Amino acid sequence: MNSDSWFLYALRCADDTLYTGVTTDVLRRLREHNTGRGARYTSGRMPVTLIGAWRFSDRSAAQRAEARFRRLPRRAKLHRIAQELPVAGSPFHRGSAIAQKLHPIRFCHRCGGLLDWVNSSGDERPRQICTLCGRIQYRNAKPCAGALVEEHGRLLLVRRAIEPYLGCWDIPGGFLEVDEHPEAGAIREVREETGLEIEPIELFGIYVDRYGCHDDGDYCLNIYYSARPVGGRAQPADEAADLAWFSPDRLPTAIAFHHARQVLADWAHGPRRGQPGEESKG
Numbered sequence: 001m002n003s004d005s006w007f008l009y010a011l012r013c014a015d016d017t018l019y020t021g022v023t024t025d026v027l028r029r030l031r032e033h034n035t036g037r038g039a040r041y042t043s044g045r046m047p048v049t050l051i052g053a054w055r056f057s058d059r060s061a062a063q064r065a066e067a068r069f070r071r072l073p074r075r076a077k078l079h080r081i082a083q084e085l086p087v088a089g090s091p092f093h094r095g096s097a098i099a100q101k102l103h104p105i106r107f108c109h110r111c112g113g114l115l116d117w118v119n120s121s122g123d124e125r126p127r128q129i130c131t132l133c134g135r136i137q138y139r140n141a142k143p144c145a146g147a148l149v150e151e152h153g154r155l156l157l158v159r160r161a162i163e164p165y166l167g168c169w170d171i172p173g174g175f176l177e178v179d180e181h182p183e184a185g186a187i188r189e190v191r192e193e194t195g196l197e198i199e200p201i202e203l204f205g206i207y208v209d210r211y212g213c214h215d216d217g218d219y220c221l222n223i224y225y226s227a228r229p230v231g232g233r234a235q236p237a238d239e240a241a242d243l244a245w246f247s248p249d250r251l252p253t254a255i256a257f258h259h260a261r262q263v264l265a266d267w268a269h270g271p272r273r274g275q276p277g278e279e280s281k282g
């Protein structure tokens with residue numbers, strides 16, 4: 001975002017009155033207003049909610065727009081925000097211009113409104129709710145699919161050519177496309193990484209993990225199928241540096257992703273495969 005941008009922003013205060021200001025950093029100002037350091041007016045009317053913003057090329061343009069906006073009756077102000085109309089020539093910003101410089105989970109995926117935390121009775125977890133459209137921002141583990149491709153009792157693993165876990169052995173698989181069935185995703189990922197065509201046999205198990213190696217990544221829902229190769233030619237490609245077949249007693253030690261150790265242990269110890277809550281040492 002251009003750091004020369006100035007914003008006219010509008011807040012709704014806790015007593016339902018409106019407040020406007022100009023700034024280069026709307027979210028910093030919002031934080032200040034909501035910690036009592038923004039303005040004397042808002043410090044007695046917390047919490048405030050960001051309800052509108054318009055971007056200008058310089059401070060004086062934003063200030064002129066503010067002066068013009070302030071002269072409007074309250075109903076006209078709210079109408080302008082509700083209809084997302086321009087002010088002094090600048091189109092309404094649905095938060096997207098502001099959101100670009102912020103962590104995305106601070107904003108509603110649908111309307112760009114700022115998210116706030118709520119604790120509802122009857123809900124065991126606090127939720128984030130959009131301060132503009134009221135939609136609850138549920139967080140879910142991202143679905144991934146992979147395959148335990150087995151031939152002659154050995155398992156196909158790929159050595160990662162990319163971070164995270166560069167150089168570690170991994171089960172072929174990856175993130176699903178938005179409308180993709182996990183079985184189709186597993187077939188696609190194996191084809192992309194290994195060149196092999198596979199036939200899924202059955203669901204092997206589902207494992208929740210975090211992406212990356214620092215325990216701060218997104219949660220992933222990892223869905224694995226048992227599969228056998230039915231065509232193609234094994235050749236590392238895409239995100240794989242190498243391929244190899246491993247017998248249960250010769251599995252590598254450098255394994256990518258925490259849950260994959262459990263998957264491999266479950267595979268190696270056959271009968272306990274995919275049992276939730278089962279502890280097994282790999």
Ligand SMILES: [Zn+2]
Pocket residue numbers: 108109110111112113130131132133134135
């Ligand atoms: Zn929203």
